[in-house]
Amino acid sequence: MSRLFEHNGAVNTGYSQPTPIQCESPPAVPAGLVRNRAARWPRLSEPEMVRHFTWLSKRNFGIDTGFYPLGSCTMKHNPRVNEVIAQLPGIADIHPHQPEHHLQGLLSIFYEMQHMLEVCAGMDQVTLQPVAGAQGEFTAVRCIQEYFRHRGEAQRTKVIVPDSAHGTNPASAAMSGFEIVEIPSLEDGRMDLDALAAVADETTAAMMITNPNTLGLFEADIKAASEIVHQAGGQMYYDGANFNAILGITSPGLMGFDAVHFNLHKTFSQPHGGGGPGSGPIGVKAHLAPFLPGPLAARRPASSGELAQAVDEHWYHWEQPKHSIGKVQQWHGNAGAVIRCWAYYRRYGSGLKAMSEHAVLNANYLRHAIHREAKKAGVDHLFVDGAETDVAKHEFTLSMQPAKEALGVSAMDVAKGLLDRGYMAPTVYFPLVVPECMMIEPTETESKDTLDTFAEHFAQVLKTDAEALHEAPTTTPVRRVDEVYAARNLCLRHPYEEA
């Protein structure tokens, strides 16, 4: 066990600095603002610091460590060239307020990414400012809100979300000040058009939905849904977290959506970094574009005087949307993430469709393989598909309810059993509509061998004696963590021994 706050080796600092610039009269902090008690930070030499964080890293699981079938999270391989590019000169030390002629490279990459996302989503204008999916949702909903205010339809105070929606959907809409109308899904996990029709009315500002939906099913009725909402005068919002399933095959635009967010940290391989950073651009149809946060990257043919500084024949510049809602992040969003995703995009280019095809191939194959191996092992009665379907999209759900009933083995037990076998567990207990749910998303970057082996292990876990499974995991750095204890005995920082 390496504990940061037990380190007190270096008498001074683990990072020595150059001598400061000298002044004529030394600068002074006002007397009442002088800090007398320094932060009780630890003192580590560089060797100790390196070893501590290396030790920590070894207690953490990432895609590089093993298969990470976390549903809804699109844990695909992060190509290493992206990291190289993010560390090239010309990004780390770039300030967003530098004049445009200092930023032609950055602006051109922004422009290219806006354009690419517009093409892929079938939208008219993209902004890269939102820094995560949830912020994208919030931003788009705010644009819709201002759009309606602008049109004098301020009475549209409701946002419809299916009960299987990701928590950020209702939370983002609520943060904008909307009332949430939740509609139940059908038995088979699909959207209930009747329920939608019943609630869509002149108070409806928008419906938020993801397609393929949270169960990994493509909502074939999506155009009908769009029509219902549009007929009621509302806007259709596409939660792009599942974009990995459909890129190049269909698009939110074709399905009738007005706005969409992208999770670049899912579809475009920005590494998740243990929880962030992400990037959550949004795309909108033309009627919503004037409300987007600014500035946007724009371009025009370069004048002859500009050609020397131009990166191609164009001059890139910032542009402010006419009725912009203003800003959702103080600068231009997560430029560093955008650049990584640009490199990712460039690798595929017009071939992005292959990415989605393989994501869907792998999901369906894994679903197939799990059933196959379970049958072989005689444990196929212990789970059922979370939804009936011939083909899933990029992910699928299983219900462990039968195991629960037959053996007292829960989805959580299975998850912990998988940890013992060197896998990250699938998402569990989401969506709530599937009892004892496991949500599995392999992504396109896993080999058939990995999928086959995982399926075997999955079946083996189900063969494990229930008692033993309740004890799992036993091979991980710690065993099951007591979350109730954590909440009851809140210890949110190092408990210093007070002098």
Added chain:
Amino acid sequence: MSRLFEHNGAVNTGYSQPTPIQCESPPAVPAGLVRNRAARWPRLSEPEMVRHFTWLSKRNFGIDTGFYPLGSCTMKHNPRVNEVIAQLPGIADIHPHQPEHHLQGLLSIFYEMQHMLEVCAGMDQVTLQPVAGAQGEFTAVRCIQEYFRHRGEAQRTKVIVPDSAHGTNPASAAMSGFEIVEIPSLEDGRMDLDALAAVADETTAAMMITNPNTLGLFEADIKAASEIVHQAGGQMYYDGANFNAILGITSPGLMGFDAVHFNLHKTFSQPHGGGGPGSGPIGVKAHLAPFLPGPLAARRPASSGELAQAVDEHWYHWEQPKHSIGKVQQWHGNAGAVIRCWAYYRRYGSGLKAMSEHAVLNANYLRHAIHREAKKAGVDHLFVDGAETDVAKHEFTLSMQPAKEALGVSAMDVAKGLLDRGYMAPTVYFPLVVPECMMIEPTETESKDTLDTFAEHFAQVLKTDAEALHEAPTTTPVRRVDEVYAARNLCLRHPYEEA
């Protein structure tokens, strides 16, 4: 278990390349030279490759993983700035045959390093060409050989080495064509001046010795030894692997040596990389300088025409020693390693002495702490010092002979017990002069806490029941590896199933 040769996922390659340049007539390999059977390399996509090597890395122990008290190896922390510097533009794509005016930066760094090593070692000329300690030894011995040939003393065909010398010493001298004369050490592990005097004669070309010696003791009689050898007309060669103990305190020059090698990968923190690369510069007194391998970095004040391209007021250039033995590596040595070590040196500058002081402080403290903890635990009767001394230098030896006799516990058992406690084991069974030897070198970059805790664990290992200790390690990726099996059932490559 991840096995490289079981990967056959990617249909093509894990690294896609741009389209080749097109030619008018396609190039052809001569018919008799066309490769028909491709190498049976595995096929991995990038994600699989990343995961495989990440997995491998997790089964490896480095300084970053934990305490690495491997005697004679100086496993100090590798400062991370050195890696940054080695990856700056201006080194990776530099060809050693570029003209001098393309290499002013590299040459100036070489010059600075030569100079620094000359100052620290008390030598007149350093070459950076040898790429490891052993190659440094070989190079210096070759220079000595040519020196004597040049002087008409070709009858000097013998090199004296103490029996405790590192294996490279006799091996390098033998490779040059010398006969090896081994002299035994005294009871206390120190050099036997009488034995030396008895063998030093007109056939002696050189004596090779390290000081502090392999037991970590400073040979106080070193000047007397130098005199004996010099009086016999021989040369004194200093094995610099233990330089970490004395830098800034004494020097081979002061002790009367004529030639010395440095292990930059020990003293100057070039990372060992699991076995290399290293860098083994040598320094010599003026009389040997004309025989050094070339070219050497040299400088003169820059002319006014050169000032624009000069990195300081000097013009740097290569210089060929007059009677050079030629080359020992085809280029200029391990430039990439030299640059890392240059960064290391710059961090300390004139303060390098503090490095050695702390190396010695830590070694003595650890020796003290081990005895202290062993006493507390009642196991101090299970080992003795490998050599009697008030103070050790940067390393020290213990003999586990008492444990062997009392309990049947060997130095190897103790080593494996330490592995189970998260430590790299000390060097064992070297030097041979100490029975059941453990050779411990903590280096200066370990904190007092690390040393104290290691001492406690060391004592705890000795308290472990002998049977249990024979079973150790049990917590490592594999348990004791059968080296005899490996030698009897040679499997030196993947056994392909032949078609």
Added chain:
Amino acid sequence: MNDVVDQLPNRGREAEMLLEMGLDSMEDLFSDIPEDVRFNGDLPLPGPQSEEEIISDARRLLGANIDMGSRPSFLGAGLYRNYVPAAVFQLVTRGEFLTAYTPYQPEVSQGMLQAMWEFQTLISELVGLPIANLSLYDGSTAAAEALTCAVRVHNRKASQPNTVYVSALTPPDKLSVMHNYCQGAEIEIRTLAHNADGTLDLEALNEAAGSCGVYLEQPNPLGVLDEGLTTVKSIIGDHTALIVGVQPVSLGVVEAPGHYGADIVVGEGQPLGSPVTGGGPLYGIFACSKPYLRLMPGRIVGRSIDVDGKEAYCLTLSTREQHIRRHRATSNICTNETLIALMGAMHMALLGPDGLRDLANRNMMACQRAKEVLSATPGVRLVHDAPHFNEFVIEVQGSAAQCLAYLDSNGIIGGLDMSRWYEEATSQILITTTDQTTLADIESLSAQLALWSTHMEVLA
């Protein structure tokens, strides 16, 4: 190259896999997607590129950007050019950190969980408050979320419900974020006036008492260290949250706001651990006192035990969050800036208390020297006679915009045109110095400003 086989391990094995599933073609996998929403043909985008080509394009494009490090630069205004020690990058890019998701399975995520718990402690100690979350998006959203958090906590008892006060100096981009975040909850944002010397008008502050919260910055957006802030809490009282925005490095020498009454401390974490990176990713610091805990935004890690009683860490208090409480969550945040916060933790761990003090001092010294040099530069006036951290406002001859363009044409990134923030300040420039500013930088700026003044005099 046209086929991205290197990233798709099952390229070439499609038929085999489909066959096993009883499918004929890849098309079959998409049989559920109606024809009328299908794309026809390829995406109208350029073809794929190899890694080598991408790198070479990236070099060309990013090489066209002008790096602040390549010339004297005095642009800051919320983001600060710094040096992040080498160890930070090398450790944070370890795959186990880089490629992990949010630590939902604590048993295999102890590394990141413990690191974030350590981050919480480091921030808590830094700002002088007992609780810190493990990052919000950036300084602006942290400030905005602090406002809505204050309203959630104090609205019931507030005599001015749904009302918060923020410094009139708040940069408009940050204020805009605040407006966006506050409007949903119908929170009114009022502004607090400042004195001519750049300090807060403590008289005017009285009107904020009874509101839900007050947002101020230390140093303030003009770079002024405002001693008056230490009395704010006594003026606004217990039922109004004092929210202080900080530049975290300053806290090496400047008192922690938690020690002078702040209830919430927020800030842009960037100067600790992260380069400026074109404005993102950054990380928003959010710390608070106990009463705010259950209504605060963002993730928190708690120390707990495992079933064997062994020390273990996990996410806790998640009932505040969107994945549990959905539309009643304290925030919609899900993905945050964990990795950048981790860089922050690494930087802080390396610095230690003494290193932080040294770093703060270097910033102070550079700023002071710049003030000394510029106050002696003809035609340049220091606008606020006050102690500063990082930055200060100067007045130049003629238009700030033109002056900055002149400096730019002479290879100097001259600072922020203050009229970008405050319309009327057309001849003012915010000059930022950091630990990376050299004396030579300052002297070049002074020399060019002197030339500019001469130039303007000639014109006049």
Added chain:
Amino acid sequence: MNDVVDQLPNRGREAEMLLEMGLDSMEDLFSDIPEDVRFNGDLPLPGPQSEEEIISDARRLLGANIDMGSRPSFLGAGLYRNYVPAAVFQLVTRGEFLTAYTPYQPEVSQGMLQAMWEFQTLISELVGLPIANLSLYDGSTAAAEALTCAVRVHNRKASQPNTVYVSALTPPDKLSVMHNYCQGAEIEIRTLAHNADGTLDLEALNEAAGSCGVYLEQPNPLGVLDEGLTTVKSIIGDHTALIVGVQPVSLGVVEAPGHYGADIVVGEGQPLGSPVTGGGPLYGIFACSKPYLRLMPGRIVGRSIDVDGKEAYCLTLSTREQHIRRHRATSNICTNETLIALMGAMHMALLGPDGLRDLANRNMMACQRAKEVLSATPGVRLVHDAPHFNEFVIEVQGSAAQCLAYLDSNGIIGGLDMSRWYEEATSQILITTTDQTTLADIESLSAQLALWSTHMEVLA
């Protein structure tokens, strides 16, 4: 800053530690060092620098070097500008690899041991021989050690004992290394003549039969792919080792020497996995057939089992090595180039057989195109009408040295002045192309060579 506390964790705790040991001062730790060998005072060197200052100096100094990537470059001659995929650097710098020592404790070194065993397999397959060690220092020392190894193996039965033959084309720097390595064992190195077209003189080769070994390169130092080498083994016979030096990338399209009789294959591994790096660190490839195994130099990893019968790896056959056999060891090598070999293994693993073929093809195509363009360039003559890999010799008007200086002044690194290798070849240049050579590079070279020719004609 003056005190390197960041690297010395016990700075400031000296007194405490000394006290515990019963010592008074740091001086006491050195009481065993006699006064007369002591340094007096500080080392006459500049003071310590901080990380930031070192980086800034390094940028300045290394920035003064001229990078081959920054301009058209045709310098090779044994080292080849290449592109190493991003994943290689990011994985090889993981601390577990980077900061490990030689795997003496196999239980905690399985990662590197297995990787090196995989490396052995990759090399073995590449060159067509069953055994490979895990690297020697570079291509030249690998070649030199191959000669002494051949003598160890064949000396007893050789009709020309202590004698080896090497191609007369061998670059003098490499030959010099061979001489240094061979002289101790009193091995005579004789040379083998070549035909005017650059191929080996097979007639002359007869005299090598009965010697201990023959060293040839494929492609040879002139870049020529010499089909004649496939008959060498039948000429020299079983008791003379055929040692072939290779450019490993070429083996994607060129036959593996093990398949045409080579007993030992050596080579500079650099093009697989490593940049040129100013000439080091590199890695020497060494592979051989069974009879050479027990007399070969360098470390070898074997697959074994642990006490539980589990697959495990360890160093094996170490009785050949210096730490066991001391002065009777097969080589003095201890530290080798493991990490660079690991980079090689990573690069090879990424390429796969198809990627290697593509890479070899790119090299072939670039070379062919350069030959086409230069053969049509006025005043330039291709010296050898033969198939080439990577490089070929041209003859220019006047002196090669002057021509290269002219090219340099026009921003082109023009290749190797052949007189550096072969005294009489004063107007010949070795032109190297690699997968990194662009058509634009070739065209610039051609254009400048044409100008040079015109220039020379005017002078003439």
